[in-house]
Amino acid sequence: MHKATLFVNNYPRGALPKALVSYFNLDFEVRDATASPEFAKEFPLKKIPAVVFPDGSHLTEIIAIVQYLVESTENENIKKDLLGTNALERAQVVRWMSLANSDFMMPLTEAFLETIDQLPYHGDLVKIQLESVDKAAKVFEDRLNAHEFLVADRLTLADLMVASLYVFGFSTLLGKTWRSQHPGIMKWFDKVSKSPICRDILKKDRFVEEPAKHR
Ligand SMILES: N[C@@H](CCC(=O)N[C@@H](CS)C(=O)NCC(=O)O)C(=O)O
Numbered sequence: 016m017h018k019a020t021l022f023v024n025n026y027p028r029g030a031l032p033k034a035l036v037s038y039f040n041l042d043f044e045v046r047d048a049t050a051s052p053e054f055a056k057e058f059p060l061k062k063i064p065a066v067v068f069p070d071g072s073h074l075t076e077i078i079a080i081v082q083y084l085v086e087s088t089e090n091e092n093i094k095k096d097l098l099g100t101n102a103l104e105r106a107q108v109v110r111w112m113s114l115a116n117s118d119f120m121m122p123l124t125e126a127f128l129e130t131i132d133q134l135p136y137h138g139d140l141v142k143i144q145l146e147s148v149d150k151a152a153k154v155f156e157d158r159l160n161a162h163e164f165l166v167a168d169r170l171t172l173a174d175l176m177v178a179s180l181y182v183f184g185f186s187t188l189l190g191k192t193w194r195s196q197h198p199g200i201m202k203w204f205d206k207v208s209k210s211p212i213c214r215d216i217l218k219k220d221r222f223v224e225e226p227a228k229h230r
Pocket residue numbers: 026027028029060061062063064075076077078116
């Protein structure tokens with residue numbers, strides 16, 4: 016293997032890593048994890064995104080991977096803008112990415128998988144999970160009602176990653192009514208979706224009007 020390989024598929028956490036490799040023209044081979052026996056062999060948890068380096072070492076976890084991809088660009092100004100210009104900004108970038116990846120994305124994914132019967136369905140549990148999603152979303156909504164972006168009033172990696180996870184929500188369980196109740200998030204999403212880095216992955220044409228329902 017001569018270059019690092021980034022494994023993704025069409026699941027939500029693969030979109031931003033793939034977009035970063037493409038936009039910054041990074042020296043990574045991007046492979047479809049689903050079609051690759053090597054992926055399952057190398058990564059027993061079978062979760063994307065995942066990277067194998069030419070020396071055989073691994074990198075997993077979306078936050079670590081997107082940070083590493085931005086660090087791999089040669090433009091120091093872009094790196095600073097996206098990752099933070101001081102210790103506190105860098106910590107705030109990680110803070111928002113982690114909040115979205117855990118408190119928002121985990122209950123949302125489970126609620127969705129239960130709704131479409133890819134996990135056992137229990138209506139009460141889905142309700143509790145969606146309440147957790149709303150609690151986390153309120154933290155984002157409050158921030159975005161008072162500020163244009165998540166960190167430091169300019170676009171950072173936090174905005175790109177968090178928006179790339181929200182788009183999954185807007186395409187599944189967070190329908191038109193939910194979106195109308197979160198104007199701060201929607202105004203911010205609109206702004207982030209114009210960034211050339213990720214405009215191809217933040218498309219509104221996948222938004223659902225009505226949330227997916229259990230049959
Ligand atoms: N902790 C991991 C979670 C990765 C993850 O759950 N990825 C999902 C796709 S968005 C996945 O591969 N799911 C497949 C599975 O759970 O079998 C991270 O933050 O990157």
